[in-house]
Amino acid sequence: MKKIAAALALTLALGLPTLAEAREVTFTTKLKQYGGSPAFVVLYVTDANGQYQGTLWMAGRETKYYRHLSDWKRATRGDLGQIDGITGASVGSGKTLTVKIDLADALIDAGYQVRIDAAVEDMGDSPGEIVVPLSASGAGKPVAGRGYVESFSYAL
Amino acid sequence: MLRRIHSLPGLIAAALVCVLALSGAILSVNPALERSAASVPPAGAVTVADLAARVVAHYPGVERIVRKASGEIVVYYFDAEMPGADVVDPMTGARIAPYAPSGFTRWMTDLHRSLLLGEGGRVAAGVGALAMLTLAVSGAAMLANRLGGWRRLLGRIRGAGTQRLHAEAGRLAVLALVLTALTGSYMSLARFGILPDGAEIEPAFPSVVDGGAPMPVGDLPALTAIDLADLRELIFPYAGDPTDAYALTTAQGAGYVDQATGAILDYLPHGLSRRVYETVYMLHTGEGLWWLGLLLGAAALTVPAMTATGTMIWLKRRRATPRIGSNVRPAAADTIILVGSEGNSTWGFVKTLHDALTAAGHQVHTAPMNRLTGGYRNARRMLILTSTYGEGTAPASARQFLARLEKLDGATRLPTAVLGFGDRQFPRFCRFATDVSAALAAKGWPQLAPLQTIDRQCVQAFARWGAEIGARIGTPLTLVHNPARPRTMSLRLVERLDYGAEVQAPTAVLRFAVPDVRRGMSRWLRSALPRFEAGDLLGIVPPGSMLPRFYSLASSSAGGIAEICVRKHPGGLCSGFLHALKPGDTIDAFVRHNPAFRPAGRGTPVILIGAGTGIGPLAGLIRGNGRRRPIHLYFGARDPQSDFLYEADLRAWLADKRLTRLTTAFSRATDRAYVQDRIAADADAVRTLIARGAQVMVCGGRQMAQGIARALEEVVRPLGLDLATLKLQGRYVEDVY
Numbered sequence: 001m002k003k004i005a006a007a008l009a010l011t012l013a014l015g016l017p018t019l020a021e022a023r024e025v026t027f028t029t030k031l032k033q034y035g036g037s038p039a040f041v042v043l044y045v046t047d048a049n050g051q052y053q054g055t056l057w058m059a060g061r062e063t064k065y066y067r068h069l070s071d072w073k074r075a076t077r078g079d080l081g082q083i084d085g086i087t088g089a090s091v092g093s094g095k096t097l098t099v100k101i102d103l104a105d106a107l108i109d110a111g112y113q114v115r116i117d118a119a120v121e122d123m124g125d126s127p128g129e130i131v132v133p134l135s136a137s138g139a140g141k142p143v144a145g146r147g148y149v150e151s152f153s154y155a156l
Numbered sequence: 157m158l159r160r161i162h163s164l165p166g167l168i169a170a171a172l173v174c175v176l177a178l179s180g181a182i183l184s185v186n187p188a189l190e191r192s193a194a195s196v197p198p199a200g201a202v203t204v205a206d207l208a209a210r211v212v213a214h215y216p217g218v219e220r221i222v223r224k225a226s227g228e229i230v231v232y233y234f235d236a237e238m239p240g241a242d243v244v245d246p247m248t249g250a251r252i253a254p255y256a257p258s259g260f261t262r263w264m265t266d267l268h269r270s271l272l273l274g275e276g277g278r279v280a281a282g283v284g285a286l287a288m289l290t291l292a293v294s295g296a297a298m299l300a301n302r303l304g305g306w307r308r309l310l311g312r313i314r315g316a317g318t319q320r321l322h323a324e325a326g327r328l329a330v331l332a333l334v335l336t337a338l339t340g341s342y343m344s345l346a347r348f349g350i351l352p353d354g355a356e357i358e359p360a361f362p363s364v365v366d367g368g369a370p371m372p373v374g375d376l377p378a379l380t381a382i383d384l385a386d387l388r389e390l391i392f393p394y395a396g397d398p399t400d401a402y403a404l405t406t407a408q409g410a411g412y413v414d415q416a417t418g419a420i421l422d423y424l425p426h427g428l429s430r431r432v433y434e435t436v437y438m439l440h441t442g443e444g445l446w447w448l449g450l451l452l453g454a455a456a457l458t459v460p461a462m463t464a465t466g467t468m469i470w471l472k473r474r475r476a477t478p479r480i481g482s483n484v485r486p487a488a489a490d491t492i493i494l495v496g497s498e499g500n501s502t503w504g505f506v507k508t509l510h511d512a513l514t515a516a517g518h519q520v521h522t523a524p525m526n527r528l529t530g531g532y533r534n535a536r537r538m539l540i541l542t543s544t545y546g547e548g549t550a551p552a553s554a555r556q557f558l559a560r561l562e563k564l565d566g567a568t569r570l571p572t573a574v575l576g577f578g579d580r581q582f583p584r585f586c587r588f589a590t591d592v593s594a595a596l597a598a599k600g601w602p603q604l605a606p607l608q609t610i611d612r613q614c615v616q617a618f619a620r621w622g623a624e625i626g627a628r629i630g631t632p633l634t635l636v637h638n639p640a641r642p643r644t645m646s647l648r649l650v651e652r653l654d655y656g657a658e659v660q661a662p663t664a665v666l667r668f669a670v671p672d673v674r675r676g677m678s679r680w681l682r683s684a685l686p687r688f689e690a691g692d693l694l695g696i697v698p699p700g701s702m703l704p705r706f707y708s709l710a711s712s713s714a715g716g717i718a719e720i721c722v723r724k725h726p727g728g729l730c731s732g733f734l735h736a737l738k739p740g741d742t743i744d745a746f747v748r749h750n751p752a753f754r755p756a757g758r759g760t761p762v763i764l765i766g767a768g769t770g771i772g773p774l775a776g777l778i779r780g781n782g783r784r785r786p787i788h789l790y791f792g793a794r795d796p797q798s799d800f801l802y803e804a805d806l807r808a809w810l811a812d813k814r815l816t817r818l819t820t821a822f823s824r825a826t827d828r829a830y831v832q833d834r835i836a837a838d839a840d841a842v843r844t845l846i847a848r849g850a851q852v853m854v855c856g857g858r859q860m861a862q863g864i865a866r867a868l869e870e871v872v873r874p875l876g877l878d879l880a881t882l883k884l885q886g887r888y889v890e891d892v893y
Contacts, residue, residue: 035259035262036262037262037266038274062347063355064353064355067358067403070219070391074361074394074400077360077361078358078360078361089274089275122257122262123241124219124232124240124241125219125232
């Protein structure tokens with residue numbers, strides 16, 4: 001269970017006033033039993049065209065493996081400042097990553113997407129495994145990934 | 157100090173180090189396996205562009221190509237949105253097999269890196285690597301000390317049993333273990349960011365790319381210029397995205413390749429820290445150096461054996477030295493007690509003295525004499541209690557004392573009293589104690605009390621000495637010492653053979669059944685006798701005495717019999733008791749090893765010289781000469797009809813070549829002679845043998861040994877040798893009583 005207030009960076013990037021109405025959103029990512037080393041997983045937000053907006057959470061501390069999260073890596077151009085203060089341990093096979101973030105109401109139902117890149121050492125990369133729109137109607141609906149993610153859902 | 161640096165991590169981290177070593181040994185096989193499976197084209201045959209073109213033909217959805225250290229080419233691709241990985245043949249680009257690293261290897265790697273415990277486990281593994289480094293280096297230093305210097309590190313290791321095994325295994329594997337532990341520690345420190353691994357330095361994505369129509373990958377100039385052997389990784393651009401570029405990593409550096417022009421963009425050569433880390437990684441895992449991996453893995457297999465033997469050695473040492481309570485640090489003590497002991501009863505007396513002084517309010521530091529230092533800041537006096545070994549030399553815990561005394565500067569000069577322990581039966585009674593006393597006087601150390609000696613552990617004499625010391629230091633001291641009876645086992649007499657009654661030299665060969673020689677789990681129980689060989693000593697405690705008497709063993713425990721030769725001395729308590737035994741009677745006995753009295757090497761000739769009961773261990777050696785090395789025996793007795801011990805056996809051994817030559821000398825036969833006469837008569841033959849490297853072993857009474865020594869000095873003089881030199885080389889050993 002992680003509670004992060006550092007998503008302020010996200011809201012600031014979007015130019016919204018920090019004291020705008022915000023709510024706590026819980027993102028739950030359950031991994032398959034893929035049988036390997038712990039996975040590196042990054043959750044980030046893009047607009048409807050796929051343009052990178054900001055990162056929600058990086059699971060995995062070794063920076064030299066970040067290049068395996070290739071979509072995210074290309075989008076951020078390797079700028080590690082994007083994940084300042086929002087880094088945690090990598091996620092084991094079959095385990096669940098739960099991230100709670102305060103998101104401004106304006107981000108929901110505005111065409112923004114949540115994306116997940118995942119990678120496991122010596123087992124291949126899975127960029128863009130999950131692409132779901134951030135909307136009130138989409139909340140609570142689990143989505144399966146094609147690589148390592150068994151189900152992903154968010155709760156508003 | 158060095159021993160503690162070695163034993164502490166050894167005992168605490170024993171299990172951890174074993175797990176790391178064994179898992180590492182298992183993993184070390186992989187690079188060799190991978191190398192044997194990979195097909196590596198000769199240098200210059202295939203360029204990166206060639207390979208990329210072939211791969212693209214088979215895998216339109218290729219994401220990247222990786223060349224592993226073993227030369228294996230792996231292609232990661234997406235096939236209808238599903239990720240996959242295949243091993244491909246570099247000549248054709250076609251698939252050889254799916255790339256699926258075995259689950260077992262992955263599990264074993266996880267075990268080796270982090271003990272299956274995640275981040276905390278990684279820390280533990282790092283600690284284990286550092287522990288192993290400490291153990292390897294301190295172990296090498298201890299061995300160098302023992303052998304007499306780093307230059308003698310390849311010399312012969314004396315001794316037997318666990319200690320020898322530990323030293324031999326350690327010496328064999330030490331270089332490999334130091335390398336493995338060092339590289340492992342480096343990698344661990346790099347993992348936690350303490351040391352750099354250079355991976356964070358990456359070229360930035362190029363700000364400008366050409367953006368034109370992509371060239372076929374096989375034509376890209378940047379890729380045609382690079383040989384396949386230099387490739388590490390090639391990441392393909394996102395399909396349909398003209399702003400993306402190839403990401404290329406080679407052995408020399410990393411950069412991007414423009415899709416349209418094929419030019420290298422933003423190339424960054426690998427920095428020093430990265431190249432160092434990669435070398436360290438290669439040296440540790442053997443990836444890319446498969447033969448090194450196998451060597452290091454083989455060396456790692458010695459670790460569990462060393463852990464086990466090391467623990468056993470530690471246990472034995474702990475048991476040998478009684479625990480001295482309230483042992484203060486040297487710098488804080490006002491009284492220093494130094495002990496010279498060969499593992500005998502001296503420590504018991506020391507403990508009594510230490511406890512009495514501590515009870516009287518003193519701060520006492522007790523240590524072996526080998527630990528003499530100059531750091532006794534607050535000390536007002538020193539008491540030295542020491543026994544003597546063999547012919548008047550230092551006991552084991554005092555061998556370095558005189559050398560250390562020489563090196564001490566003049567600042568340390570404590571009033572000292574020396575107490576020697578010995579046995580008046582020996583002419584060099586308390587010789588070492590006398591030497592120590594003289595050396596201290598020569599160095600100008602004041603005398604607290606004159607040298608005193610104690611004969612055969614007389615407790616009254618000890619108490620008298622204690623009273624005198626107490627008077628001189630102003631503290632009443634009452635030393636009441638209760639000698640501890642050594643731990644013994646009950647042995648049953650099975651057979652006895654009597655000789656020598658007619659010539660007034662009654663001698664009996666006694667054979668005792670050995671109940672349960674340590675085997676398997678009973679080795680850990682104190683109740684069984686340890687393994688012994690001919691040449692070791694049997695300590696027998698006769699009824700009515702606390703003190704053991706020692707007899708040389710003529711058999712090895714492998715036969716289940718402990719055989720000794722006993723001469724009856726008029727008025728002798730133990731010899732009288734033994735001569736009165738009948739088959740079925742029991743004795744209380746223990747074993748004391750005597751590893752110095754053994755034939756050296758494997759096939760070099762041995763000259764055995766003995767008289768009377770001295771034939772015992774020599775006969776045992778001949779009996780055990782399965783290897784049929786040349787043995788020449790010179791045996792002296794009184795009369796061939798009466799006390800020719802082992803006569804039948806010796807003739808049999810001559811016949812089956814266990815014994816090469818037998819020369820006898822009888823002092824009461826018609827042709828009267830002593831053994832030394834025979835040696836002198838055979839001077840040429842003996843000299844030739846010794847010149848060829850033969851070893852001389854002498855066993856018997858003191859007078860006989862002196863006569864032999866005189867004769868042999870004459871024999872070897874023409875060779876430019878003397879007995880002292882031969883003794884140093886281990887080619888002249890004595891078991892004399």
